[in-house]
Amino acid sequence: MTSTALPTTDDLRARARTALEHIGVCVPGGNDFEARTPITGESLFGVAAATDADSEQAVAAARAAFLTWRAMPAPRRGELVRRLGVLLREHSSDLADLVTIEAGKIRSEALGEVREMIDICDFAVGLSRQLYGRTIASERPGHRLAETWHPLGVVAVISAFNFPAAVWSWNTAVALVCGDTVIWKPSELTPLVSLACDHLLCRAANEVGAPRDVHRLLLGDRAAGERLVDDPRVALVSATGSTRMGREVGPRVAARFGRSLLELGGNNAAIVAPSADLDLAVQAIVFAAVGTAGQRCTTLRRLIVHRDIAGTLIERLTAAYTKLPIGNPFDDATLVGPLISTTALDAMYHALTRVQARGGTILAGGNRRLAEAAPAAAYTEPVLVCVDEQSDVVREETFAPILYVLTYDTLHEAIALHNDVPQGLSSSIFTRDQQEAEIFLSAAGSDCGIANVNIGTSGAEIGGAFGGEKETGGGRESGSDAWKSYMRSATNTINYSSELALAQGVSFL
Ligand code: UN1
Numbered sequence: 321m322t323s324t325a326l327p328t329t330d331d332l333r334a335r336a337r338t339a340l341e342h343i344g345v346c347v348p349g350g351n352d353f354e355a356r357t358p359i360t361g362e363s364l365f366g367v368a369a370a371t372d373a374d375s376e377q378a379v380a381a382a383r384a385a386f387l388t389w390r391a392m393p394a395p396r397r398g399e400l401v402r403r404l405g406v407l408l409r410e411h412s413s414d415l416a417d418l419v420t421i422e423a424g425k426i427r428s429e430a431l432g433e434v435r436e437m438i439d440i441c442d443f444a445v446g447l448s449r450q451l452y453g454r455t456i457a458s459e460r461p462g463h464r465l466a467e468t469w470h471p472l473g474v475v476a477v478i479s480a481f482n483f484p485a486a487v488w489s490w491n492t493a494v495a496l497v498c499g500d501t502v503i504w505k506p507s508e509l510t511p512l513v514s515l516a517c518d519h520l521l522c523r524a525a526n527e528v529g530a531p532r533d534v535h536r537l538l539l540g541d542r543a544a545g546e547r548l549v550d551d552p553r554v555a556l557v558s559a560t561g562s563t564r565m566g567r568e569v570g571p572r573v574a575a576r577f578g579r580s581l582l583e584l585g586g587n588n589a590a591i592v593a594p595s596a597d598l599d600l601a602v603q604a605i606v607f608a609a610v611g612t613a614g615q616r617c618t619t620l621r622r623l624i625v626h627r628d629i630a631g632t633l634i635e636r637l638t639a640a641y642t643k644l645p646i647g648n649p650f651d652d653a654t655l656v657g658p659l660i661s662t663t664a665l666d667a668m669y670h671a672l673t674r675v676q677a678r679g680g681t682i683l684a685g686g687n688r689r690l691a692e693a694a695p696a697a698a699y700t701e702p703v704l705v706c707v708d709e710q711s712d713v714v715r716e717e718t719f720a721p722i723l724y725v726l727t728y729d730t731l732h733e734a735i736a737l738h739n740d741v742p743q744g745l746s747s748s749i750f751t752r753d754q755q756e757a758e759i760f761l762s763a764a765g766s767d768c769g770i771a772n773v774n775i776g777t778s779g780a781e782i783g784g785a786f787g788g789e790k791e792t793g794g795g796r797e798s799g800s801d802a803w804k805s806y807m808r809s810a811t812n813t814i815n816y817s818s819e820l821a822l823a824q825g826v827s828f829l
Pocket residue numbers: 436482483487560615616617618777778779780781
């Protein structure tokens with residue numbers, strides 16, 4: 321494996337400053353927390369956090385703006401999102417720079433993240449003319465029964481570092497056309513990306529004459545998020561992050577009868593059947609396991625391989641793993657950037673120690689890289705580990721590039737292993753056998769919210785609903801009819817006859 325040379329923190333600070341200036345955002349100041357870059361692990365700027373009073377004011381302002389915004393026709397609300405999409409196109413390169421600087425993503429994936437934002441804006445603009453309700457056949461003469469969809473209220477978006485901009489846009493673009501207003505509490509690890517996104521949306525709002533407070537950004541720590549979780553004026557809390565976080569957010573929002581939409585951990589697996597096209601499978605597996613340095617919630621974490629092809633596949637994967645270029649994510653040759661922090665690296669190595677104690681064997685990778693060049697950064701070789709059981713550590717999500725390899729003899733056994741984890745986000749099967757593929761996609765197959773054939777677990781398009789089952793939280797975001805989570809429905813019965821006919825044939829008076 322090769323390592324590519326790193327830029328200095330001063331270079332990165334200058335590049336961040338240029339990107340912020342192009343977008344039109346003031347470089348932040350403050351000393352509550354720091355904007356850091358995982359590329360060197362060092363600090364770029366000090367940042368001020370929102371105070372309790374800022375949070376209070378933001379919720380009040382977003383609630384007031386909601387009262388105006390909900391009355392604006394949805395296609396006109398779409399104009400705001402269309403304008404945001406145009407600004408994102410204009411600033412793709414600057415925004416991708418900030419994503420690379422703060423999240424450590426390689427350039428191509430950072431540009432892909434911005435593309436995903438543009439795509440959801442386009443989708444949401446179309447949606448603004450398609451918030452359809454149904455007309456239902458009434459059992460009574462002279463009656464019409466209908467379902468209408470109305471805006472819900474203030475939506476709190478709590479997002480994670482790994483998709484610092486795209487996950488915000490999935491929620492915000494859809495919530496805005498649905499007539500909601502948004503308060504965003506991003507990860508503390510990505511304040512610059514957040515300031516840039518907020519600024520572009522503010523600019524779009526100003527240009528199309530939408531209320532300024534349709535969107536408010538709250539930078540801050542966990543306490544800032546907790547205030548939103550507990551605030552009865554927040555109608556929906558859409559939270560992306562760990563299962564541990566979701567386990568706190570879900571019950572707290574439910575206790576006040578608020579709504580929550582949870583996108584939590586994944587422990588995604590792929591089954592590789594004997595008939596699989598191995599050239600395609602190897603490419604797909606490496607991207608899914610190693611892309612974003614293993615820090616996507618859709619990252620491939622378990623490979624369940626048929627015993628007959630395990631030797632060949634492992635050999636090919638080992639060869640691919642030993643050639644991965646690791647290092648500067650701005651270098652076009654790099655495929656693996658840094659982990660977000662040395663804490664994440666420690667968690668990865670701790671998981672490896674635990675799995676080895678349970679008999680796991682490292683097949684490739686696992687060494688730290690560039691520790692001398694950047695002691696505060698966290699570069700590592702992705703790891704391929706052979707295991708013969710799904711021990712506790714394999715059943716957990718470690719947010720790092722570890723791929724556990726298991727073998728199977730029958731498809732039934734493979735599906736049982738596949739589903740035998742607490743999480744249920746994304747899954748795939750590599751096979752040329754249609755019967756196997758259909759069984760995997762059937763009710764008795766994968767128990768995940770995303771189930772794929774001959775494509776990896778990560779890199780979903782925005783057109784489909786995104787989310788998962790079990791400890792992944794059950795929420796659906798992005799495409800398909802995920803918009804319904806951001807609205808409330810009302811059932812209307814309209815009597816246009818002159819008779820009062822009671823339902824179920826009840827007679828009264
Ligand atoms: C996430 O990791 O939180 O499917 C989202 C994918 C991306 C989104 C991942 N489109 O990998």
